[in-house]
Amino acid sequence: MTLLSRIQHTSQKLTAADRKVIEVLLGQQAEAVFLSAAQLAERAQVHETTATRLAQKLGFSGYPELRAQLQREVMEGQDAAARMRRSVSKVADGSYLADLVQSEISALEQLARSIDQRDVDTASDMIFAARRVFIFAQGHATAVSAFLQRRLDRFAMTTVMLTGRGRDIAERLTSLGQDDLVLVLAFRKQPTDYAAIMGHAAQVGARTLLISDLAGPTMTPPAEHLLAAPRGRSGTEFQTPIVPMTIVNAILLTIAGRHEPQIVTKLEELADLFDRFA
Amino acid sequence: MTLLSRIQHTSQKLTAADRKVIEVLLGQQAEAVFLSAAQLAERAQVHETTATRLAQKLGFSGYPELRAQLQREVMEGQDAAARMRRSVSKVADGSYLADLVQSEISALEQLARSIDQRDVDTASDMIFAARRVFIFAQGHATAVSAFLQRRLDRFAMTTVMLTGRGRDIAERLTSLGQDDLVLVLAFRKQPTDYAAIMGHAAQVGARTLLISDLAGPTMTPPAEHLLAAPRGRSGTEFQTPIVPMTIVNAILLTIAGRHEPQIVTKLEELADLFDRFA
DNA sequence: AGCATCATGCAGGATATCCTGCGAGTCAAC
DNA sequence: GTTGACTCGCAGGATATCCTGCATGATGCT
Incomplete structure (x- = not known):
């Protein structure tokens, strides 16, 4: 009642x-x-x-x-979303697709509530201003990082992937300087090499950007700038890369939007390049 | 603070x-x-x-x-969320994030309308029954394929990535047999090697599954089973992998759900199960 | 192994929050 | 004016909630 x-x-x-x-x-x-x-x-x-x-x-x-x-x-x-979720799961039981879509939608709604466009702007500026972007990702995060790298390459930015373990990363990190940006994608828990990388970045004066989920705020040392949003279904462990993927896309869109002249010409040059190869 | x-x-x-x-x-x-x-x-x-x-x-x-x-x-x-929802219509204020989230949500809603759970079931069964899964993806689709491969490996399935060009693929395809499955991820337009791969698969009796967007139905030769849904923002240059990624997740969830002793209907219960695999 | 440091849980006390018995005050009916 | 019914506030007890000293166990370092 x-x-x-x-x-x-x-x-x-x-x-x-x-x-x-x-x-x-x-x-x-x-x-x-x-x-x-x-x-x-x-x-x-x-x-x-x-x-x-x-x-x-x-x-x-x-x-x-x-x-x-x-x-x-x-x-x-x-929580209008909750109401919808209830009715859907009641109607379409056994439909994993419908359930999944529903939970992804509410995760995205949550994302819009968790992150402000200004934070995205900051991240975009950091990336755009960087001489080189070192991208660190491990495990499932590599799916997102691979996507990000491809897009940044399209923007004619210089990217360096830090994917392996310990040694491999260390070697590629030697050239890190103060005009560079370290972009970390990490979810669930702090990766083993995280602290070392952030420490080194701080030492050489490189800027740092962390894209994460709920584990983000607890990672130490903290990144200079953090973009974090829960990845759906609060409380459960079932999590997809949709939310971080969307964060990355928002950043890319913002870069493109705010620096349109430069980006557009780079893309045109690339189109020419493709034509010449094809 | x-x-x-x-x-x-x-x-x-x-x-x-x-x-x-x-x-x-x-x-x-x-x-x-x-x-x-x-x-x-x-x-x-x-x-x-x-x-x-x-x-x-x-x-x-x-x-x-x-x-x-x-x-x-x-x-x-x-309050902020309410404010945002109100101003969603006017995107000109430079909130790429809000705009993006909105369009992704409608793309996902469209997805639920485009694909039936039975189609997902079929795809799941094909994958689960296969001796080996050959995954073919190029360009931006590799982000999704990398994710898919990781997950299937966790299911203890045998996967083979077909990523390179011409020769590389041909070499890895030699062992393809009739108990195998060729899973293709392709968007926007038919990839160069698509026809060759599908042709070969038909010849040796391997089964074929295509996950795609609006371009899917036009690819030739047709795959045995097709999962296709529009990726939102039609007409725009900027398309995200959210929709195909969600299709893949639905398949993975379905596999986990259908081949586990207990029949679980709720996503919460499934989450635990999924986590046990992951 | 031995020690130091720290995280965690327990128990008990301190505090905040809530409920209830009692009485003062108000108002209307007779 | 008296009575009764009712509202409201007070005070004290009951309960829920929270904080802290101490002990135990884990971890890491020497």
């Missing part, structure tokens, strides 16, 4: 003080969900007791239950 | 248990704002104490302060 219907159902027995409380409760829902009985009462200019008794009048065992109900309602109201 | 920046700033001092808590905190923000220290700790599978101490490490006087900070940020974030 919804809070509103409970209120209507009990409206005859409500006092003036009760109505004051309800006014705050419904009028400031977004904040009210966090308030204790005393805080709520203070906003409504009534005594704390009134809050407790109102909750009981409305059929709850006490104030905390009332608040929990309000929390549920507010969350559902705002 | 934002919670995220505090986490980054303190990342050196964070323990494994701390990270678990942070994962829940950020991954399930919407719900975490309501949880008590004990409830949060339970979700993160750590002791309540950890929550308290994490809050102090991050510079709060205690857990309640941390939660209050999270509440503030979530509330602001929701």
Whole structure:
């Protein structure tokens, strides 16, 4: 039973003080969900007791239950995606494709909420300004890094892949200088060589950019700039590279958009090159 | 100071248990704002104490302060999300990220309409039944194929990558037999070697599967089974691998789901299962 | 192996939050 | 004016929530 219907159902027995409380409760829902009985009462200019008794009048065992109900309602109201997800999984059970699409969509919605365009701008500028871009990725992240590298090459940027282990990376890192950028793609947990690479970058004055998921903020040492968003299905381990892939695409689009003149001509030159080979 | 920046700033001092808590905190923000220290700790599978101490490490006087900070940020974030959703129509404000997310979402919705789960089932069975899977991909499709190969390897399947040009491919194709499957990832236009590969496969009796976009139906000779969906942003030069990537993920999920003792319907349960393979 | 350092869990106390018995005040009916 | 019904606030107890000292165990270094 919804809070509103409970209120209507009990409206005859409500006092003036009760109505004051309800006014705050419904009028400031977004904040009210966090308030204790005393805080709520203070906003409504009534005594704390009134809050407790109102909750009981409305059929709850006490104030905390009332608040929990309000929390549920507010969350559902705002999470339209959740509502959709429920109905879909109910209709199309056994359809992995439909389920997957649904969860990817909500992951993308979450992405838009997690990262601001300004952060993307910063990342784009860092890449565009770099003399060379060293891309570090391991495991599943290589799928994203391969894509990124191809695109940056198209933009006529110089990229260096850091894919192997220890030694291989160290060798390729020797030339790293202060005009270069180290771009790390890492998910789930901090890669073994992460600290060493970041440490070296800091030492030679290279800039650092980390694209990650929830593990991003915990990696140490921290990168100069971080783009991180949860990769779908909070709590579960099932995660696809869709979200980081989209982050990368947003960066690429931004580079293209903000530096259109240069990029476009590079692409045209490339088209000529292709023609000559074909 | 934002919670995220505090986490980054303190990342050196964070323990494994701390990270678990942070994962829940950020991954399930919407719900975490309501949880008590004990409830949060339970979700993160750590002791309540950890929550308290994490809050102090991050510079709060205690857990309640941390939660209050999270509440503030979530509330602001929701305002921001609402603002963004409202201004989605006018993309001119330079928010490439928001625009991109929006178009990816509609591309995914289109995908769910274009491909039926039964087609995914067929593809999954073909892959699972194959002795070896030969994966052919070129250009941007390699990003997807690399991902697919990694996953199939985790399923303990035998994969062979066909990536190079002409000669390289021919050499690796010599062993192709009738128990094998040729899986082609190709977008935009038919790759140069496509016809040769498909021809050879037909000759030796190998099965063929094509994952593609709008160009798929026009490729000749046709593959035995085709999974194709438009990749959004029709007409634009910039196309992302999100849709084919999601097709591949659906296939992988289906394989995992159909060949596991227990029949699982929920994606949550599948996630665990999938993780066991991954 | 031995030691130091640190992370983690436990137990108990401190605090915040909530509930309830009691009484003062208000109002209307008689 | 008295009574009764009701609202509201207070105070104290009950409970939930949180914090901290201590012990244990893990880890790493010498």
